[in-house]
Amino acid sequence: ASSLQGWEEDSAVGCLWELARYLRLGTVFTKKPGLPLCRKVCYAVGGIPYQMTGNALGFFLQIFLLDVVQPVHASLIIFLGRAWDAVTDPAIGFLVSKSPRRKYGKLVPWIVCSMPFGVLCYCMMWSTLSDATPTSLKFLWYLFMYSFFQTCMTCHHVPYSSLTMFLGGTQSDRDSATAYRMGLEVLSTLLGSGIQGQIVGGYHARLLNGCYVSNQSLPNRRAYVFASLVLGSIYCLSCLILIFGVREQPGPLSPLGKVELPFASCLRMIVGHQPYTQLLCGFLFASLAFQITQGIFAFFCTHAAGLAGKFQHLVLIMLVTASLSIPFWQWFLGRFGKKTAASLGLSVSLLLGEALEQLQPSSAGAGVGVTDMSVGLSVPRSMLPDTVDDFMLRNPSCLNLEALFYSFYVFFNKFAGGLAVGISTLSLHFAGYRAGDCTYNPSVILTLKLLMAPVPISLLLVAIIIFCLHPINEERRKQMRMEMESGCLPWS
Numbered sequence: 001a002s003s004l005q006g007w008e009e010d011s012a013v014g015c016l017w018e019l020a021r022y023l024r025l026g027t028v029f030t031k032k033p034g035l036p037l038c039r040k041v042c043y044a045v046g047g048i049p050y051q052m053t054g055n056a057l058g059f060f061l062q063i064f065l066l067d068v069v070q071p072v073h074a075s076l077i078i079f080l081g082r083a084w085d086a087v088t089d090p091a092i093g094f095l096v097s098k099s100p101r102r103k104y105g106k107l108v109p110w111i112v113c114s115m116p117f118g119v120l121c122y123c124m125m126w127s128t129l130s131d132a133t134p135t136s137l138k139f140l141w142y143l144f145m146y147s148f149f150q151t152c153m154t155c156h157h158v159p160y161s162s163l164t165m166f167l168g169g170t171q172s173d174r175d176s177a178t179a180y181r182m183g184l185e186v187l188s189t190l191l192g193s194g195i196q197g198q199i200v201g202g203y204h205a206r207l208l209n210g211c212y213v214s215n216q217s218l219p220n221r222r223a224y225v226f227a228s229l230v231l232g233s234i235y236c237l238s239c240l241i242l243i244f245g246v247r248e249q250p251g252p253l254s255p256l257g258k259v260e261l262p263f264a265s266c267l268r269m270i271v272g273h274q275p276y277t278q279l280l281c282g283f284l285f286a287s288l289a290f291q292i293t294q295g296i297f298a299f300f301c302t303h304a305a306g307l308a309g310k311f312q313h314l315v316l317i318m319l320v321t322a323s324l325s326i327p328f329w330q331w332f333l334g335r336f337g338k339k340t341a342a343s344l345g346l347s348v349s350l351l352l353g354e355a356l357e358q359l360q361p362s363s364a365g366a367g368v369g370v371t372d373m374s375v376g377l378s379v380p381r382s383m384l385p386d387t388v389d390d391f392m393l394r395n396p397s398c399l400n401l402e403a404l405f406y407s408f409y410v411f412f413n414k415f416a417g418g419l420a421v422g423i424s425t426l427s428l429h430f431a432g433y434r435a436g437d438c439t440y441n442p443s444v445i446l447t448l449k450l451l452m453a454p455v456p457i458s459l460l461l462v463a464i465i466i467f468c469l470h471p472i473n474e475e476r477r478k479q480m481r482m483e484m485e486s487g488c489l490p491w492s
Contacts, residue, residue: 035169035177042245043167044180046111048238050157051185052192052231053122053149058294059193060200062421064224065142068128071433073139075425077146082418085150086411092154093407094263096162097400105248107159107166107403115239118152119232121145126224154410160242161406164385168249170481178382179330186323192231194316199227261398269398270405273391275471282466283380284412286346289459291420296451299428329379337474342380342467346460384409386472389480424451 065074099106125145129138167177200223261269271277301314333341388405392398431447 035167035173039167039246040177040180041184042241043163043177044184045238046160046163046242046246047181047185048188048191049118049235050153050160052188052234053153054192055189055294056192056196056227056231058291058417059298060196060224061146062295062425063298064126066425069138069142070135071425071429073135075422075429077139077143078425079418079422080143081146081150082414082421084147085154086415086418088151088154089158089407089411089414090267090404092151092158093404093410094266096159096403096407097266101248107163107248108243108246110159111156111239112243114152114155115236118149118156119235121149121152122235123225123228123232125149126228128222128224150414154407156239157410158403158407161410162403163246163248164406165388165402166248166250167246174385175334175382178385179326179333182330182379182382183323183326186326190316190320190323191234195230196224196227197316199223199230266398266401266404269395270391270401270408273387273394275390276387276405278466278470279380279383279387280409280412282342282463282470283409284416285459285466286380286463287413287416288420289456289463290349291417292424292451292459293456295421296424296448300448300452333379333382338379338383338386338477339467339470339473342383343464345379346464346467349460380467381409383470383472386477386480389484390472390476393480393483427451 062074062078065077069077096107096110099110102109104112125142129141133141164174164178164181167174169177297314329341329345332344384405388402391401391405427447428444431443432441433444
């Protein structure tokens with residue numbers, strides 16, 4: 001009887017143990033509800049201000065400054081502004097990491113506070129000073145406005161980029177939200193370049209065809225101010241949608257706490273993570289290639305391709321093409337992996353850049369040759385969250401560094417932009433470019449052709465090699481996803 005009673009007790013304990021084990025596994029492996037579509041769209045809309053203003057500046061700031069200041073001053077304004085902006089990225093990223101979590105979150109307050117100052121500086125940057133204003137004062141005005149605007153955009157973009165890690169949901173939900181972001185970033189590129197291009201494109205056509213001098217063309221420069229007011233309104237609306245549509249959600253690898261380590265220790269650990277540094281190097285070369293092409297595109301169409309007054313239409317064509325290609329790249333990314341998609345996207349851009357070198361003045365449709373720049377950079381950008389996850393899994397004692405990771409990524413993008421503008425502007429200066437000339441010597445035309453195709457193609461080749469050697473492949477991504485979804489984390 002006693003043995004029978006013991007057997008029954010053991011059976012009961014065993015059944016309870018199996019039931020508890022079943023319930024625990026059910027809790028672990030039950031699929032979490034995905035992110036709602038509304039939250040994905042609101043998050044994606046928040047990326048519009050940075051891409052919209054950045055591409056408007058990339059296409060039109062250089063040609064605007066060359067019209068209002070001396071070429072050397074234009075080069076210094078853009079290079080120093082980008083250099084200042086690049087330096088502030090890690091500092092802002094560290095301050096965001098050290099900031100506490102408040103009632104409305106840790107990241108969103110930064111976006112709220114930077115919005116009004118960013119809009120004001122963007123509009124003031126496109127205003128034109130009187131011709132009687134001293135040259136040194138013009139230089140300081142545009143340098144200050146450009147630098148302060150870039151600082152405001154850093155306070156917006158670094159927290160917004162870090163928000164990718166705090167949307168909630170699974171890895172696939174995060175990839176889906178990133179795809180929506182990529183699509184709206186291309187759309188914002190279309191908005192920025194298209195709106196500003198359509199408004200100021202006619203002014204540049206009249207300026208070139210009539211060979212106006214600066215005092216005759218001054219009233220027409222108001223087109224820049226009007227365009228900045230339109231883009232500033234879109235900037236405000238996008239930030240409001242993000243603020244009221246997204247709530248920060250802490251994750252298993254992202255508890256939304258404060259960083260306790262000093263800046264030097266954080267920097268040393270981040271730089272020592274080989275997948276991250278390799279991704280930064282590849283992105284640097286790709287971004288440098290694209291931004292050289294972007295910054296010189298208006299000059300190339302106007303002076304080398306004979307398309308004065310039409311380049312804004314070419315910008316619209318190539319951006320619409322990039323927008324339509326987003327669904328294909330997202331399908332390709334999910335089917336063949338991020339490394340393959342990044343390498344192929346850059347290869348397509350390389351081939352189209354080679355086609356652009358053969359552009360003839362009459363073949364306006366070949367403006368698509370500047371192409372899939374946004375896609376070629378957005379696909380490598382989607383590799384960054386996986387790199388951050390890899391770091392967190394390998395270094396469980398170093399949490400809450402997401403803002404620093406994204407700030408250095410933004411730093412390299414802006415550093416590449418400063419180099420691109422400095423290289424192109426100084427190249428034109430040494431080639432003999434002078435604002436207001438009706439005709440240009442052959443050295444200026446040759447410089448434009450070299451900057452438009454051979455230089456970017458060489459940089460893209462280096463970027464493709466680096467991305468092909470990136471260590472995080474689809475197998476590693478599956479392994480990380482299993483570790484996060486099963487709860488078998490190193491510190492569990």
